[in-house]
Amino acid sequence: MTEELFREDSYLKECAATVTRAADGAICLDRTVFYPMGGGQPGDSGVxxxxxxxxVRVVxxxxxxxxxxxxxxxxxxxxxxxEGAAVTAVIDWDRRHRLxxxxxxLHLLCALVPGAVTGGNVSDGKGRLDFDLEESPDKEALTEKLNALIAADAPVGHSWITDEELAANPDMVRTMSVKPPMGQGRVRIIAVAGVDTQPCGGTHVARTGEIGPVQVAKIEKKGRMNRRISVALMSG
Incomplete structure (x- = not known):
């Protein structure tokens, strides 16, 4: 199993590694800074x-x-x-940082919208969440509230709890469509101080101010109880 260095430090841009397998159109390393697609977040690219x-370019x-x-x-x-070759794994940092x-x-958006998350996607410079909601929130007001949380520059940290602890606290899970990253004996928790706490295996910034200004680009009705909220970064 690959050692996942990004779980403890999202800011690692590269690492020394050894090729453990290279077959079937994929390269495996003993350790890596490359985040694999999951939880709505795309996989990293780099070299x-x-x-x-x-x-060797990794797409x-x-x-x-x-x-x-x-x-x-x-x-x-x-x-x-x-197999056995020594390499330096280097991610496309600019793209990763935008992700x-x-x-x-999107974690801040979760905290502002009172509804269970039924779907979502993180993209380069934009993202969306689907909420179990009957009425659409006001786009301009939501944009203002999001930017206020970002400007507050709250710290974003992670910790670990056991699978059993998460099972005993089901309210921590906001997503109905994506199961929490359980099964390894422990679950990674992302906490935005005073704002949001939920299980998540993705990569995150250290403080909300690092997100920069954003805009709620669109709110769509996707069903009687489904509202899709799309958000975009305002700077690269």
């Missing part, structure tokens, strides 16, 4: 740099649910390094 200075990152290995997907035509900012922003 694997070899000792001779050559690079996506997934997780093998059977083995727990993280699969670094090389670009078409790239030659995978041999971190948006993922944290």
């Amino acid at each position: 694997l740099r070899l000792d001779d200075g050559s690079e 996506d990152t997934r997780k093998d649910k059977d083995t727990g290995d993280i699969l670094h997907i090389p670009a078409e035509g790239e030659t995978a390094p041999a 971190m900012r948006m993922h944290s922003c």
